[in-house]
Every structure is written in C-alpha cells, then in structure tokens.
Amino acid sequence: MSEGAAPRRGRPPGKTGKAEETRARILLAARAVYGEQGSHGTTVQRILKEAGVSRPTFYKYFASVPEVIEEIVTACNAEVEGLFVKVFAQPQKAFYDYLPIALSGYLNWGRSLGPLMTTRFRELHDLSSPVSRHRDAHNDRIVNILHEAMVQHGRTPADVLALKTLVQGIEHLGYQFCAEAEHTDMPRYIAVMSRLCVSMLGNREDWEAMLASPFFSRLMALED
Template identity: 35%
Template structure:
C-alpha cells in the first residue's frame, strides 16, 4: 500500500475524498517526515514521530504509506530529481566549457540551499551503507555523470576520464559537506564560507576536467584565480 490516490478515494467505509485533498494529506506526511529526518536522521524515523509532526492519525498515515521509509523515499527521490534537473538546466546548450563548469557548480549550490537544515542528515548519511540516503547518492551521481558526458559529446570533446570526473564531483560534494556540517545547530553557513567553497569547487572542476584553453580563459575571469 503506497498511496494510490484512486484506491484512497474508493476505499470502502471511508468518506469520499478528492484527489486534491488526498495530495494535501500526502504532502503533510512528507513534510512531517522531512522534519523528523532533519531532527533525527533516517534511523530516528518512526511512524509515531511522523504522525505527530504531520498532525494526523495513525490510520490516516497507513492509507498512504506502508511504513516510515515510504515518505522518506519520496523526499530522497525529489532531492535527486532537483539536483539532476537543476544541472541539466544549467548545462543546457552552453557552448563555453568554462561557463558550463561554473553553471554546474552554481546549480549544485542552489540544490544544496533548497534543502535548508535537512542537508545535514543527508550529507551525514551519504556514505552510510545502512542508510537509504547512500543508495540515492549513487543514483544522483550516475545522473550527473551522464549529463556531463552528454555535454562533452555535444561540444565535440573527448569523454572525461572516469577518475577525473568522479574526483571533480566528489570535491564538490566534500566542499558542501564541510560548509554545512561544521556548524552549530540551527545556524547557516556564512556567505564568506559559501563563496570560498564555490571558488574551490569551480577551480577544481576546471583544472580536473578542462583543457589548457579553458584554464587560460578562466585566468582572465576576475576573481577565479586571483591571489
């Protein structure tokens, strides 16, 4: 039982419910799950905590999801989609590799900002094989790799070496991890910390994946490689 709207509306013994009402309740459950996940991580998820955060009854929860992991998977799927779609939009039809690299970094940072405090448990569990977050990380990286390779092909460039591509992506991951997890609770990264992370990410991506002409062009852009 995973929340099929048509089944919910026609369930015997239940009052009629519109699709809009069903989606509103489902969204409340997912929002409640986000609050619990942010506070306790995936191991702290429970139906009891979710229904308390969502302000619903236990029977209502089970009409939409079979267990506490169900709405978490909805959250993580939306997270992956947001990352891959944001990078796809940033790469678009850009023909300048330097602009493309900077756009990729900014799309990644926009994705991170959209998570707010929830980004902490996401990054804390990225490499935890016992967490469902780690499986979604693999899917997201596969999606980003495919986008970068497709753009290289469109530009008539040699496909990036897999090690170089993974190195560039993991530097980006590490930089965001550093600026989001080395904080006191209920605090946000300073603009200076985010700007430093952005520069490190851009420099790493350009040097790791770019050609000599890309580096020469990047040296002409104020702020990128200034001492």
C-alpha cells in the same frame, strides 16, 4: 443525470486533490523529521505529530517509515540531477561559463534543504540508509549528465575516473558549505570548486582563456 447516461466512476469530485494534499503534508512533515532525526530517529509518531494527522491516515498513504524516507531521498536526488540538466541546457559561449551557474545553483539548493543536507552527508556511509544505497547510482547519473554535456558542446569527455572524482569532491564541498560555512562564504567555496572542475574537465585552452578573463580570475581567486 440524463436518462441513459453512464454512472460516474472513480473518486468523488475534489477527493483526489484532498488526498494529494494530505499525502504531501505527510511527506513534508517526514522530510522535516528526517532532517532533524536521521533515518534511525524518524518514527511514525514523530511524523504524525509534525503533520497533525492520525496513524490510520499515515498508513493510508505509506506502508512504513522506510518507504517515506526512500521517497524523500529519491526526490532530493532527482532535484539536484534536474538542476544540472537544466543548467547545461542553457546556451553559453564556452563550456566553463556553466561553472558559476551550476556551482552556485548547487550550493543554494543544498542550503535550501536545511538540516536535511547534513543528514544526507552523515548517512553517506550508513549502509542501512537509502542515502548510502542510492549514492553510487545517483553520482553515476550526474557523471552521465556531465559526460553528455561535454559531448553536446563538442568537447572530448573527461575520463570516467576524473568525472567521478569531480562529483565526489563537489558533493563533499557542498555538504561542508551547508553544514559549517556562512552564506557569505559562497564565493570562496565556488572558487575552490571551480578549480576542481577545471582541473578535472578543462584543457590548456580553458586555463589560458580563464587566466585572461578578469571575471574568472576573480571567481577562482587566481589574481596575484
């Protein structure tokens, strides 16, 4: 260090990166444990075993198991909200052209969660779970995303009740697909979800245009 230079402050070089890696490893392990065990079966000991870290290391980054689960649930909610924002930011010829992109993206996202998706569904009505506590706010944000997308595309936004009904219906079908269906069943689920979307968001012109489109007739299983 040259004479008169200010001393270095903060963490030593490389320390921040290692700390972030350790925290991320704990979160990844907790995500796996939570997916398998749910909020009531997720313990510090199970997370330590999965992550391969010590108890003091865990408490260096998190105050408790509920804090970790809270972060996992918040991150999952942000992922799916971000997915819909990204989809509706793409230029499409018609509003309903977003359906196959948004729905297949949502189902693939849910499938990528593995057991965590089933746990989320199981805890929707468990008031002690952060999934349940954040559900209404999470769904309301998706409703707002849909509302804003309709406005941006020059459409009259659907009634809030219709939007909420749609979001809850898609939510249920997504969980059912991930928990019970084979991946090859995706077209069937997209067909049902598309019908739900159009019934809640569409108008006469949408139905007429889609009935005249071989692609959407096949997509929604409308062909004779």
